[in-house]
Amino acid sequence: xxxxxxxxxxxxxIGVKLTLLKANFIRPRLLRPRRRPASLLSRQRPFKTQxxxxxxxxxxxxxxxxxxYKRLKSVxxxxxxxxxxxxxxxxxxxxxxxxxKKREICSQxxxxxxLRIAVKILSITNTLQEIEINKQRGxxxxxxxxxxxxxxxxxxxxxxxxxxxxxxxVIPNWVTNRKRDKLLFKGDMEKD
Numbered sequence: 001x002x003x004x005x006x007x008x009x010x011x012x013x014i015g016v017k018l019t020l021l022k023a024n025f026i027r028p029r030l031l032r033p034r035r036r037p038a039s040l041l042s043r044q045r046p047f048k049t050q051x052x053x054x055x056x057x058x059x060x061x062x063x064x065x066x067x068x069y070k071r072l073k074s075v076x077x078x079x080x081x082x083x084x085x086x087x088x089x090x091x092x093x094x095x096x097x098x099x100x101k102k103r104e105i106c107s108q109x110x111x112x113x114x115l116r117i118a119v120k121i122l123s124i125t126n127t128l129q130e131i132e133i134n135k136q137r138g139x140x141x142x143x144x145x146x147x148x149x150x151x152x153x154x155x156x157x158x159x160x161x162x163x164x165x166x167x168x169x170v171i172p173n174w175v176t177n178r179k180r181d182k183l184l185f186k187g188d189m190e191k192d
Contacts, residue, residue, distance in 0.1 A: 058105055065112040066091060075122045077157070080142070080165055084122050084157050090167040098190060110172050118155045118170040121146045129154075141168065141190070 069091050074083035094111045096102055103111075121144055130143030138161040145154045151172060158168035 054105075058109060061109060061112055062095075065115060069115065072119060075119055077122050077165070078124070078126050079128055079144070080157070082165065085164055085166045087166045090169070093169050111170055114151070114153055114170045114172055117148050117151060117153055118167070120148060121153060121155045122157070122167070125155075139190075 069086060072086040074085045076082075077084045094103075094115075095108055125144045125146065127144075128142055129145040130141075132141040132143075134140075140159045142157040142159070142165070143154055144157070145152070147153075154171040155167070156169040156171070157165045159165040
């Protein structure tokens with residue numbers, strides 16, 4: 001019969017206990033970790049990570065843009081000869097693509113920053129660059145492209161059937177292509 005001798009070894013190794021058997025087998029066994037003093041647990045980290053700061057800045061920008069967006073009721077568009085309204089669907093589309101798929105944060109931030117320029121484009125445009133008509137769903141998308149403050153920007157306005165047109169999206173740095181420009185069609189306006 002083996003007898004078991006248990007003793008603490010080396011107080012510097014907190015939480016380790018050695019079990020010695022008379023047959024000279026040594027096996028470490030972990031003890032319950034010591035509790036930290038309450039003063040250490042209640043301390044906050046003295047700094048925030050870069051991700052936390054960027055998410056905080058993103059949320060601030062998103063909230064500011066939303067407040068500004070709510071103040072915009074409508075803008076008179078000279079080409080459409082009617083007012084373009086700014087609905088919740090337009091703001092939602094700045095954050096999400098179709099089917100609740102969220103856009104990348106950098107893309108959202110860029111769209112938030114371009115909102116003022118999009119309003120400016122809608123209020124001064126006299127020319128339509130693109131139009132896409134979906135007869136099955138009764139949708140019409142109007143694309144207005146302009147270069148303002150060294151930014152090439154495309155603003156999309158959507159109309160359901162004979163209803164009022166409303167702001168749908170703003171796309172920065174839209175790349176032109178000679179073949180597509182002749183066709184007056186670029187990509188899928190529903191998703192852009």
